[in-house]
Amino acid sequence: RLSLGCMAATPGTRTGLPPLLLLLCTGSAAAMAALKPLATGIGAMGLARSSLPLRSRLVHDVFMGGVGFGAAAKDTFKYTGSMRPGKQSPTRKVPKTIPKPDYAKDGRPKATGPSLPWQIEVKNEKDIEGMRVAGRVAREVLDLAHRAVAVGVTTDAIDQLVHDETIKRGGYPSPLNYHGFPKSCCTSVNEVICHGIPDSYKLKDGDIVNIDVTCYVGGYHGDCSQMVLVGDVDEAGKQLVKVTHDAWQAAIAYCAPGKPYNGIGAVIEDYIKPYGYSTVAHFCGHGIGKVFHTTPNILHYRNREPGKMQVGHVFTIEPMINEGVVDHVEWRDGWTATTKDGKRSAQFEHTLLVTPDGVEPLTGRIDDSPKFFWEE
Template identity: 40%
Template sequence: MYIKSNREIEIMRTAGRIVAEVLEKLKEVIQPGITTKEINKLAEEYIRKNGAIPAFLGYQGYPASVCTSVNEEVVHGIPGPRVLKEGDIVGVDVGAYYGGYCGDAARTYEVGNCSEEAKRLIKVAEESFFAGLEKAYEGNRLYDISHAIQVHVESNGFSVVRALVGHGIGKNMHEEPQVPNYGLPHRGPRLTAGLTLAIEPMINAGKYHVKTLSDGWTVVTADGSLSAHYENTIVITANGPEILTKL
């Protein structure tokens, strides 16, 4: 686990703010008729305009600047000609390097008017992040976060994806430790001030099993149920957790 200095955290605040601004701008444009490729273009332009570099582009061969995951797609959906339609939901994952440090966050958006189940799934994904955040205090254990997320999701009748996890973040997009969204409390490494994490609940309306499509990237629910994703980059401080990917 790589503990960051105050100077490094300050740079990560800037990277995080750029990511947060992209996600806020996308909220205004995501509506029926937009393509996932257009979402990617808008995000990339904004990242570069602010002196940052898209973190995902070229990462292990990934072909785009953001991930756009529609309906039953959990994560890593590749932007393309797909037109979003009324009632869809789309998870958009954005990463940006600024000054050599990474910010990473995701939101799931409603496209037009969605079903009540879709709205509730999106809401519970967000709430579960904040349930985890309440455990992100110095002296607690990493899986205290994981357990709190799982309890909130499952108590609302949804399931937590187990094959994918959150992660440490900093100079690299993925650093130790891994941050599962499920697990037993009071386990895992102790949380220390200066630790930066990307906490990212991925939750399904049906069962938690997932599979990867033939493109090698897009992860979908095995049972075809809807999935929602909510992520922020945070830092543990002496005064509690701080979200870095916020305005």
């Protein structure tokens, strides 16, 4: 894959790049015309891409599909469903006055939590109050995003709203530049399991979409997501969303001091099994606080992960439930995960605090939160 640095290079400057690569970086019609015979020759030889030298691979990629520039590039990726990547808007800016997490500038988180899975931070009162604030902000922003969903609305417009409303509340949208993620929230439509990148895609009648919002406020992250129906959704789609919600709620009800973390997955798996659904194994819930992702790992299927819940633990439960197979495919963007069979997936998420009596959803719904379809 050509790097962003390469794409920004200007021929004739001292970049240290070979002339062939500089030609590719211009993307000009003249450059493409000059290089096309070479690409045709490479294709005619019938050689595997992996066997080609680097410079030949670059030409191959531009003209034979995959990475490339403008109309010359052809997307040959084997998508599993109807979703396709759209056009992304430029990276959104965050005012200098907004406190930012340590990865905001370079995409690399520096703060780390405990190194062993059974070592889990116990939050003190100051931490808990800070997380309540962050959780409330995340809830308010997610509710606004939920209300914005309608046929014809782009996922990029939802991202713009999440970005603006988070900043309006003094927060930083946690996903933005986290390990390089390009947007301020995740919008996962239909067969997209998670980490969908908001873009020019216009929501269609019958879509189901998960909006995942995390806000960094006062040094703490609050993380939540929920499903939203677009227009008239079929009964199978409604059932998937409702069952996912109810399995998630059953897992939350299980939680209390002394309960093994691995019991969460068993509750979820038992709940969805009669419906023929599968629970995604590759992605999991997580501890959260000053660090976006830390211990414990919350697996949403039967497992033997160590650790028991203790008052002061804070973590997310966020099951991803598929209509069909458990396997996933990752798009070339390095983020978007879709079901391998192209069937739909659903997810709900809360940030939860373990209390003496059970758990407190720090991102819990409030009095004016939008209703789910079964509540109307």
